[in-house]
Amino acid sequence: MTGRSDLIRVRTRRWLSRADPPGADLTIMAVVDVISEAIGAIHAGRPSASSVRESGAWGMRLPAIEGMGFHVVLHGTGWLITAADQPVRLRAGDVVLVPHGTQHGLSHTAASEIGGLPPLRLPARRRGSEPTAFEVVLGCYRLDRGQVHRFLRDLPPVIAISPDYDRHPEMRAVIELLTMDVSGSGPGTSVTRPALIDLMLVHALRHGQRQSLIGPEAIDPGIAAALSQIHTNPQRPWTVQQLGEVAGMSRTAFKRQFTGLLGKPPMTYLIDWRLTHGARVLRETTEPLATIARQVGYSSEYAFANAFRRKFGIAPGRFRNQATDTRNGLL
Secondary structure, eight states, rough: OOOHHHHHHHHHHHHHHHHSSSTTTTHHHHHHHHHHHHHHHHHOOEEEEEEEESSOOOOOEEEEOSEEEEEEEEEEEEEEEESOOOOOOTTTTEEEEEETTOOOEEEEOOTGGGGSOOOOSSSSOOSSSOOOOEEEEEEEEOGGGGOOOOOTSSOSSSSSEETTTTTOOHHHHHHHHHHHHHOOOOTTHHHHHHHHHHHHHHHHHHHHHTTTTSSOOOOHHHHHHHHHHHHHOOOSOOOHHHHHHHSOOOOHHHHHHHHHHHSOOOHHHHHHHHHHHHHHHHOOHHHHHHHHHHHOOSSHHHHHHHHHHHHHOHHHHHHHHHHHHHHHTTT
């Protein structure tokens, strides 16, 4: 059974191959795949989003969360306020990512300080009768911070992205669909909203990586190719030698460069990714444990269960039950 993240990856690759110049798509795809799949694998429950409208002299403080926040500016202009950096001007169409759930603020003026902004309370209602000056979609992913990927961990606290909608109209379409979904409450929104949020996130990551805001400053295309193979085919019995051949490097050079970029040796990364991917499949599908074990490169259900328990501290079956309870609002 195909999970939601697989569908997102397929769509992302189609759009990347259609829009990017030759030679650039593989590196961008690898970084986007790694970050978006890592988020998909460690999120707890469904992502959420709501629309907020403000008028007059407005401002809001968004508290720190155990997860990743994001905003999409739908109308008007405002300022992104953080404790560490200078205010950033926001315009309609801009996307803000808050990878570590850091406290920050939104305001009509750059002179605001976080401590002086009123805390956001949802559901938010526009106050007064003045025309809407600022409209934004606020959303978040709840993440298991104990399993954060290095690429995600190394992202800056707040990232403001101005997508090139003229060159990439598909992102505009995703945001328009998300806007309509957030504004309504009809049947199907509980299904469509998480998928639209996932797609929006993939596009935002892609644009941020293109603008050198996201991902490593430089990643060798060979390392990108090996990463792509690990993430696409975790079930294969990879060796360092084989991955080095994919990268077009000697075994020693590949291991050194890979470890320097990812913070762990290739085989350790492969094992971690197999188990992280297995956790996502457990959460998103009803596939039998033995099938999942084969999908992520384990010869038996027993071997997979033991490795899973060592990494996550919980048996796969119990992990799946807890994920189901969280998704159904029981936890």
